[in-house]
Amino acid sequence: xxxxxxxxxxxxxxxxxxxxxxxxxxxxxxxxxxxxxxxxxxxxxxxxxxxxxxxxxxxxxxxxxxxxxxxxxxxxxxxxxxxxxxxxxxxxxxxxxxxxxxxxxxxxxxxxxxxxxxxxxxxxxxxxxxxxxxxxxxxxxxxxxxxxxxxxxxxxxxxxxxxxxxxxxxxxxxxxxxxxxxxxxxxxxxxxxxxxxxxxxxxxxxxxxxxxxxxxxxxxxxxxxxxxxxxxxxxxxxxxxxxxxxxxxxxxxxxxxxxxxxxxxxxxxxxxxxxxxxxxxxxxxxxxxxxxxxxxxxxxxxxxxxxxxxxxxxxxxxxxxxxxxxxxxxxxxxxxxxxxxxxxxxxxxxxxxxxxxxxxxxxxxxxxxxxxxxxxxxxxxxxxxxxxxxxxxx
Amino acid sequence: xxxxxxxxxxxxxxxxxxxxxxxxxxxxxxxxxxxxxxxxxxxxxxxxxxxxxxxxxxxxxxxxxxxxxxxxxxxxxxxxxxxxxxxxxxxxxxxxxxxxxxxxxxxxxxxxxxxxxxxxxxxxxxxxxxxxxxxxxxxxxxxxxxxxxxxxxxxxxxxxxxxxxxxxxxxxxxxxxxxxxxxxxxxxxxxxxxxxxxxxxxxxxxxxxxxxxxxxxxxxxxxxxxxxxxxxxxxxxxxxxxxxxxxxxxxxxxxxxxxxxxxxxxxxxxxxxxxxxxxxxxxxxxxxxxxxxxxxxxxxxxxxxxxxxxxxxxxxxxxxxxxxxxxxxxxxxxxxxxxxxxxxxxxxxxxxxxxxxxxxxxxxxxxxxxxxxxxxxxxxxxxxxxxxxxxxxxxxxxxxxxxxxxxxxxxxxxxxxxxxxx
Numbered sequence: 054x055x056x057x058x059x060x061x062x063x064x065x066x067x068x069x070x071x072x073x074x075x076x077x078x079x080x081x082x083x084x085x086x087x088x089x090x091x092x093x094x095x096x097x098x099x100x101x102x103x104x105x106x107x108x109x110x111x112x113x114x115x116x117x118x119x120x121x122x123x124x125x126x127x128x129x130x131x132x133x134x135x136x137x138x139x140x141x142x143x144x145x146x147x148x149x150x151x152x153x154x155x156x157x158x159x160x161x162x163x164x165x166x167x168x169x170x171x172x173x174x175x176x177x178x179x180x181x182x183x184x185x186x187x188x189x190x191x192x193x194x195x196x197x198x199x200x201x202x203x204x205x206x207x208x209x210x211x212x213x214x215x216x217x218x219x220x221x222x223x224x225x226x227x228x229x230x231x232x233x234x235x236x237x238x239x240x241x242x243x244x245x246x247x248x249x250x251x252x253x254x255x256x257x258x259x260x261x262x263x264x265x266x267x268x269x270x271x272x273x274x275x276x277x278x279x280x281x282x283x284x285x286x287x288x289x290x291x292x293x294x295x296x297x298x299x300x301x302x303x304x305x306x307x308x309x310x311x312x313x314x315x316x317x318x319x320x321x322x323x324x325x326x327x328x329x330x331x332x333x334x335x336x337x338x339x340x341x342x343x344x345x346x347x348x349x350x351x352x353x354x355x356x357x358x359x360x361x362x363x364x365x366x367x368x369x370x371x372x373x374x375x376x377x378x379x380x381x382x383x384x385x386x387x388x389x390x391x392x393x394x395x396x397x398x399x400x401x402x403x404x405x406x407x408x409x410x411x412x413x414x415x416x417x418x419x420x421x422x423x424x425x426x427x428x429x430x431x432x433x434x435x436x437x438x439x440x441x442x443x444x445x446x447x
Numbered sequence: 448x449x450x451x452x453x454x455x456x457x458x459x460x461x462x463x464x465x466x467x468x469x470x471x472x473x474x475x476x477x478x479x480x481x482x483x484x485x486x487x488x489x490x491x492x493x494x495x496x497x498x499x500x501x502x503x504x505x506x507x508x509x510x511x512x513x514x515x516x517x518x519x520x521x522x523x524x525x526x527x528x529x530x531x532x533x534x535x536x537x538x539x540x541x542x543x544x545x546x547x548x549x550x551x552x553x554x555x556x557x558x559x560x561x562x563x564x565x566x567x568x569x570x571x572x573x574x575x576x577x578x579x580x581x582x583x584x585x586x587x588x589x590x591x592x593x594x595x596x597x598x599x600x601x602x603x604x605x606x607x608x609x610x611x612x613x614x615x616x617x618x619x620x621x622x623x624x625x626x627x628x629x630x631x632x633x634x635x636x637x638x639x640x641x642x643x644x645x646x647x648x649x650x651x652x653x654x655x656x657x658x659x660x661x662x663x664x665x666x667x668x669x670x671x672x673x674x675x676x677x678x679x680x681x682x683x684x685x686x687x688x689x690x691x692x693x694x695x696x697x698x699x700x701x702x703x704x705x706x707x708x709x710x711x712x713x714x715x716x717x718x719x720x721x722x723x724x725x726x727x728x729x730x731x732x733x734x735x736x737x738x739x740x741x742x743x744x745x746x747x748x749x750x751x752x753x754x755x756x757x758x759x760x761x762x763x764x765x766x767x768x769x770x771x772x773x774x775x776x777x778x779x780x781x782x783x784x785x786x787x788x789x790x791x792x793x794x795x796x797x798x799x800x801x802x803x804x805x806x807x808x809x810x811x812x813x814x815x816x817x818x819x820x821x822x823x824x825x826x827x828x829x830x831x832x833x834x835x836x837x838x839x840x841x842x843x844x845x846x847x848x849x850x851x852x853x854x855x856x857x858x859x860x861x862x863x864x865x866x867x868x869x
Contacts, residue, residue, distance in 0.1 A: 098578075159553045167561075170558075171565045180559070184652050203855075203856050204855075210856075214722050216721070217719075223595040260556075263574075263578055267589055269585055440611070
């Protein structure tokens with residue numbers, strides 16, 4: 054036990070399963086956990102949709118809410134939940150010195166404006182002029198701010214007064230992995246004492262689906278658990294809207310303010326597999342080898358995306374260690390992109406703290422009895438980058 | 448000889464620099480133009496300017512990928528800067544041996560591609576047409592161009608950087624943040640060297656329109672070279688621009704061990720987020736003041752030791768006023784006599800690349816003993832009493848520089864650089 058051990062002292066999670074740690078724990082430890090799905094609105098694609106959220110609970114000013122679209126609201130909301138959960142919200146001194154690392158993609162475009170441009174482009178040859186015409190007159194001036202990647206962090210600063218350092222990482226799941234890895238490294242090295250780290254992803258927008266489908270990654274047709282999509286139509290990924298923010302703190306800082314932690318992050322490992330020569334399962338195996346796994350049955354919260362190659366490779370690597378009790382949580386939440394790794398860590402920390410493993414999420418997963426002393430969280434990018442973290446009792 | 452600073456941390460130096468801006472390709476060309484007071488701002492030729500209030504920019508139009516979309520251009524800009532920097536550093540071009548931190552703009556599907564997808568689709572209906580066309584087209588290049596991870600991934604592959612490359616954004620402070628991340632990694636002992644890059648090739652029509660709608664850009668289109676006028680009375684907004692810079696950051700110990708030439712020292716980095724407004728800074732300047740003071744403290748230097756300030760100096764009515772206020776608070780009575788100039792007067796605002804480009808220029812300022820001017824300073828703002836090194840370069844011994852970057856969304860980052868390791 055060291056002063057600069059990295060502890061998780063606050064968790065804020067939102068997904069199709071609900072808001073907060075209790076709602077997720079109830080949903081995921083039910084007798085037969087089941088996902089919340091919407092196969093209509095974005096057919097032929099299924100998504101895990103956001104529930105109705107009362108934004109006022111975490112973003113009290115209407116003016117602030119109006120400056121954001123759903124992606125930023127979701128992230129700002131989940132950040133508020135995490136700060137509340139950590140007992141930090143409203144503590145001016147703590148928030149003013151709190152560092153922040155956010156993993157972000159981009160915000161929502163105006164679908165109607167874009168559609169009007171596309172329709173007009175079919176009959177006009179002067180596309181450049183058309184764009185200028187439409188964009189200068191139809192775009193809401195502040196929409197840009199709702200789209201800017203670093204403005205999620207900006208909004209968290211404005212709404213929750215978190216004003217230490219502010220960094221935004223971009224790069225799909227890898228950004229989420231690196232955000233946690235960097236935050237943890239800073240705390241361990243004494244460069245930070247407390248950090249807010251996380252991400253949100255809002256999938257219920259055509260452009261968010263387009264980003265996956267340009268690479269043919271989306272699953273089509275009937276929904277199946279994440280490990281059972283190889284034969285399904287399409288690329289295997291079923292996306293979800295959700296967010297996960299964690300408050301990380303050094304042991305010293307947490308103890309000084311008398312705060313109990315969920316769990317510790319023992320170590321985070323990440324890698325960049327070339328994804329060309331079928332070496333991914335070996336890379337995943339190597340990542341696991343680099344972590345101080347405790348030996349014995351180990352709860353493994355997998356952020357597998359469903360993307361065929363990456364999911365098969367990950368499962369092969371995980372199955373080569375029979376002591377791992379795998380839980381592919383995207384079966385329940387959908388793929389959360391930048392939020393995938395923070396979410397995996399949150400679920401891992403919850404299980405360690407509540408001293409119980411989640412039941413299997415599908416027929417390929419096996420039960421795990423007893424109180425987990427540790428849990429492994431993985432996120433193997435659907436297209437690139439890989440990460441894993443070992444969570445242990447605080 | 449000591450290779451740790453007064454706080455016991457590894458001293459971080461710079462052993463390689465590369466850059467591209469509208470002034471030209473490479474350090475030499477850029478430095479010559481910058482010190483000659485030449486402007487890279489010119490009339491936009493990349494797309495039609497009908498209906499646009501802003502018809503000028505500091506775009507990089509002379510590269511192969513200049514008309515191939517934001518991802519391709521940002522990639523080429525980064526690539527060129529990295530090659531130059533690594534060559535100067537004298538380390539392997541394929542096995543860099545350290546992490547990569549890339550400050551880059553957010554990515555979106557190019558409008559040209561979006562329109563082409565739609566035209567090629569069967570249904571010609573709503574968003575489903577686009578997705579169906581995307582699936583049918585199965586264009587890996589296009590998919591890659593729309594992923595945030597792509598550019599950094601390609602650079603990591605080509606140059607053999609270590610680990611997962613990090614792509615980051617703190618808006619206008621991004622380039623400085625990339626440097627800060629590299630410094631912190633070396634200080635943690637994770638690596639001997641790090642590659643910090645800032646690149647931005649995202650000056651599309653939509654980008655221009657977005658900033659215009661926020662009233663951020665100057666519409667003084669004629670003549671283009673005079674449009675960017677930081678600290679002047681009639682300044683009216685910034686000029687959108689493109690560019691890149693790469694810095695090889697290295698521990699002093701590692702640089703000495705291999706006999707590398709030391710181009711300067713990254714003494715300290717400081718940051719502070721603003722909680723006031725999404726585009727405007729707190730009127731009392733306190734976050735900027737805090738960022739400056741944090742950088743000085745991190746560097747272990749006092750305000751009195753700063754010989755020159757490389758300003759954020761965007762030429763917006765607000766930034767220049769706020770920057771003056773904040774710096775005057777920190778530097779007190781000395782302020783009117785500290786030379787402070789804005790590279791943006793000549794290269795415009797290079798957004799994600801700015802912090803890195805301007806850090807590079809700061810290092811060159813110290814090395815060459817020449818302070819680049821703030822050009823277009825014809826009508827001084829009487830409320831801003833600063834020695835902006837007006838219009839003409841100045842020879843000067845500069846040993847310590849403060850470089851500011853204040854970003855949209857309230858992200859403020861300052862760097863303190865030194866000429867020699869102490």
